[in-house]
Amino acid sequence: MSATVAETFGLSRTFGAKTAVDKVDLTIQKGTVYGLLGPNGSGKTTAMRMLTGLLRPSGGHAVVLGTRLPGNPEPLKRRIGYMTQGFTHYRDLTVTENLHFVADIHDFSRSEKRQRINELLEIYDLDAQANMLAGAMSGGQRQRLALAATVLHGPELLFLDEPTSAVDPETRRNFWEQLFDLVEAGTTIIVSTHLMDEAERCHRIAILDHGQKRADGTPHDLMEQVAGRVFEVSGTNLRPISRTLANGADILSVSQIGARLRVLVSKTAENPQAAVEVALRGISDTISQPTRPNLEDVFVLATRNPVR
């Protein structure tokens, strides 16, 4: 479990004047699901494309499965799988035609090919759609096909770019079950996401914002680090209270969750509880109490830090 499969050292990428990825260091251990969590445009896809050899880094370097990048990524392409953000297999081919194509490209023999495709159709529950055009399938089915095609050649390292952004929670849950089956078989998975529930399932995550790494660790550790700085405020007439709180010193963020306000306090505040009390002074009938932080709190706190 301790072998490193991918590591980046000050990995950077600029597009003209814009810096998409800014000196990012990551260490990904074998047999884990590593999440890249960040808002749209935070550099997740660019980072992934550099790790798969599709983009040359402008600065720094990466070592993926022992291959140094920038370098020759071609041999690497037989050992990794990359599932792109949109569906990039052929919509005008059927499920089996798409899988046959990928198997041919990966030099499967005729018998290996047939066996592997039957296996995949069963694992990813595509038997019924085997002769259906990919373009005519539902989003969830199409996504299972994309995963089947990506893992067909048994990659050691799997890159998934926002794999479940476009599917319903039920499909998402099944998808993650399949990912953990792959991990059990020894695959390492790097997944990018902007969904908290997805990030929470990862063994480790790195939070990216404006191309910079803001935090990394296990979701549990990251949540522990912000313990004591998350409060719930309940009361009547929450909207004006929300606006008052947002202007309070050391208050980083206020968001309404149903009948309560969730308040995040900056780590510069020596006594977070007091900071909330001060901000609430003069407003009657409010109760504030510390609450268990979740990953969204971690995310908000990490990305609220001023840009370096």
Next chain:
Amino acid sequence: MISLRHILAIVRKELLQLRRDRLTFGMIVMIPLIQLVLFGYAINTEVRHIPAAVVDQSNTGVSRALIQMVEATQVVRFEQRYITIEEAERAIVRADVRAALIIPADVSQRLVRNPAISGRFSPGGQDPTARPVAQWIADGSDTLVAGAIRSLRGMPLGELFREATNTPVPTFEVSLFYNPEQRTVVNIVPGLVGIILTMTMIMFTAAAIVRETERGNIEMLITTPIRPVELMIGKIIPFVGIGLIQVFIILGLGWALFSVTIAGSVWTLLVVTLLFILASLSLGLVISTFAKNQLQAMQMTVFILLPSILLSGFMFPYEGMPEGAQAIADLLPVTHFMRIIRGVVLRDAGIGDIVPDAVWLLGFSLLGLAVASLRFKKRLD
């Protein structure tokens, strides 16, 4: 190392996609079919029945006979009669007629003095009093129309007096090989093979690769172990077959509808056509590496297509163009193919007769394939 398995995988995929793309499939057959029928019947450099007017200032039996004789040549058809020359000129401006015949009042005297009639050739030259019997004014902006009217200048007039037409001994004897009846379509049919292949081969291949980029498939392809040259070869093989189908349609219909037979060897024809298809396909591949979407690919194809039609010798003789234009035309594969295919189909040229152009096409294909493979990067930056 090029993997046959990879190439076959691409070919199979292309054929599957093509089978489901009914419109493209239909175009493959309909483009050559419709264009051959259209051009075969429409393009005719032998101009006949030009609408013309007549201004008969003489209005005698002689002038009327003259008008009938001119019309009997079928070069012009008199549609209007005007009293004055000014009216005839205005009719030409309005394009009601393209030419007008003005018969002067003294046409009879002029006829008598005309050496074609009198046979009086003075030893030192023409009768100094002889003058043309009538005058044509014509819209000279179209050189083909002008040429047709000019051809009437030396029209024999003997018949006018029921005399045997005096045919002076020609300076040269002319034997027209390969197209003795001078039918334009004989030259058009083989030429059309070059034009239609240029259009479909370049456009289809360019679009085929650009489509992969547009739909994002390329992102998936470049993360696989496939090599650019395998992708390029796999992409063009199906179109080689399509090109041959189109050639078969054009030459088959050319034979059935217009009786244009293939004089040369079918095998030579096959070899040179394959060479030209390859050259056009590799040009399409090069375009595909520049174009960002299918519309751009289409525009670039048209950019190649227009000079291919106008400069290749399809419409106008290559030899008539200034050297600069010939140099540009020589850059187009279709110019070389035009020479070859007319040679093989019409003049029974063998492989030995067409070597330079065939070698040029082969070189162009290899260069194009190399450029396209080099330009196609397996990276996104």
